[in-house]
Amino acid sequence: MIFQESETVELKAFVVENIKKEIIAFANCEGGKLYVGVQDDGTVLGLDNPDEVSLQISNMVRDSIKPDLTMFLHYETLTVDGKKIVAVDVQQGTERPYYIAKKGMRPEGVYVRQGYSSVPATNTAIRYMIKETDGDRFEEMRSLEQNLTFEFAKKTFAKRNVTFGTAQMKTLGLVTQDGVYTNLGLLLSDQCVHTIKAAVFQGTNQNEFKDRKEFTGSLFQQMDEVYDFIDFRNQTHSTFEKLYRIDRRDYPETAVREALLNLLVHREYSFRASSFISLYTDRLEFTSIGGLVNGVTLKDITMGISVCRNVKLANIFYRLELIEAYGTGLVKIMDAYEGTGMMPRIETSNNAFKIILPNLNAITESAKPKQIGLEKDIPEKKVIALTKEQGVITRKEVEMLLDMGQSSCGRLLKKMVENGLLIQGGKGKNTRYRLP
Template identity: 85%
Template sequence: MIFQESESVELKAIVVEDIKKEIIAFANCEGGKLYIGIQDDGTVLGLDNPDEAALQVSNMVRDAIKPDLTMFLHYETLTIAGKKIVAVDIQQGTERPYYIAKKGLRPEGVYVRQGYSSVPATNTVIRRMIKETDGDHFEEMRSLEQNLTFEYAKKTFEERNVKFGPAQMKTLGIVTQDDVYTNLGLLLSDQCVHTIKAAVFKGTKQNEFQDRKEFSGSLFQQMDDVYDFIDFRNQTHSTFDRLYRIDRRDYPETAVREALLNLLVHREYSFRASTFISLYTDRLEFISIGGLVSGVSLKDVTMGISVCRNTKLANVFYRLELIEAYGTGIIKIMDAYEGTGMTPQIETSDNAFKIILPNLNASPEHAKITQVHSQKDTTEEKVITLTKERGFVTRKEVEIFLGIGQSSCGRLLRKMAENGQILQEGKGKNTHYCLPK
């Protein structure tokens, strides 16, 4: 019997660490045979203890290679010219790509067969293998990044009294049964690669930036940070009906919330492009990557019919009571504008979905009788005036007075305290702020 290395045959004199690479490469491609006890040139050296060699390889496969590959390997001891060797038959695995556990789903951990050698796979090849074995559902595919943390997600679950342990992560689809993170896990992790870009423009066109920022991190962190970014700029305007003052914010908070959640839950994450939020003087736009799901029309969406692109992600948001089980988001947006004389607009293309919220305080008729309170220019002065009138204020009082969110208010008060404009006194629930003496 003549032994020669080829695309499907690998020869090793003894059991060495590199054997892992050869086994992974065969399992990721079309299978192959590994002979132990034979030199590269085909010379049969034999093994003193073939059973021990087979056990070494078996332990190596079980402990160092993921996903589990043991069922795709068959061991046999052969006698050639009076010498014993071990033949390992490796079949193509069904959960490709296989990889060295310590190195993860990266080129340095994934190997494929190329000619007579086992070489690192490219990211493109890795993605193709994942798609072939996991299907086209992005959130269920194994993540290319496996070194993930979930600090912000844990905080979010804790705030809503929902458990977030290993069992729950598997149930939700964040981790597979083999403890491999999915793309859903990547989206909720602190290492999420997808971002949201937000910009504030002067006027009604994209001619001049007033502010812009890119938000990253877990989708939960992006959700909170983006909402605060908008909320801080969602100005309150006052009108008077005889002796009574009527306050109205530029954008209904319900509409902002639902549009943002729609942006997060329904976007197409298989594309790496950022989603966009644009704030003009007359409107607020949310532009999400990914058009309508196939078979669903714009009329269906406005009627409340919802076919979710990311069902597992939507399930997570549903469990946290951030969204409802049915497609009520768009209806809530429309209802928030009922009776205002203005209507939100929805535009779609093959690859994008846009929600346009009109500024309730931007109409010419309303502008004639509006007294504008600019949060950007006079917010700190308002806090100082309120504190002077009352002697001291709490964060909650400032929130209500300014009409801003908890996080935005916290940042404002911290900044003012750091600048020496106010003093923080007390701790916990007794925390309050007063003016320097």
């Protein structure tokens, strides 16, 4: 029997640590045979105890290689030239990529056969093996990153009194039955690689930034921090209906909440690009990566029809009572604006989905105060200063402030309202004026 190394044959004089690389490489490729007791040049040295060598290799494979590869290995003791050697037949595995457990599913832990050698696999090759084995559903694929922690997720589950242990993580799909983290696990881990970028602009375009921030960590952490970022800037404005004060925030809290949850649950995570939140003076935009799921139209989703892209992720948000049911979020957003005279807009492309919430308290350009000549309008400046100090003013108070007659004062206030310097509320004796 002649021995010679090839793409499918590896020779080892005895068991060494890097024998794991050869076995992994065969399992990740087309399979192969490993002969122990034979030198690289094909010289048969033989083994004193072949059964012990087989057991040693078996233990090494079971303890050091993931996923479990034992069922794809067959051991046989051969006698060649009166000497005993061990032949290990390695079949191509069905759960590729296989890797050294301590090094993880990275190039330094994953090996493939290249010519007569076993070499580290590229990231591209690793992703290809994952996709080929696990299919196209992103959240069910095994994560390239396996060194994960879940501190924020644990706190989120605890707040909802939902158990979050190893058994639950497997049931929910964060971990495979072999203990390997999935991409769903990566999304909820503290090491999540997907981010949300938020920006606040001065005006209605992107010419001037007021603030910007990138949110990282578990999707739960991003959810909480992004909501706080928006909520802090979601101002409350007051109007008066007769004697009653009416407070209204720029954006209905329900609409903000549902738009943010939609951004998190329904985005396409197979792309590494960030999601975006843009806050202008007249609108708030949520832009997520990934257009509509194939077969679903914009009209469908506004009617409450939903085909979920990330089923397992949505199920977790449902269990935590963050979402109520599929397809209700956009309906809630629309309902939040009912009776306001404004309506949210939705824009889609092949690779993006945008929800635009109008600012309920925004002043249109035509209604903004006219700045030209304001410095010369001393009465107007005094009225504005008093209104800013008190919150609201009456015509009588303006008469006393300016020592002005009733008719002149009425004309001044009417002019200021028409120019957008003041907003009038109430009628007759209950008329009040406030700043825009």
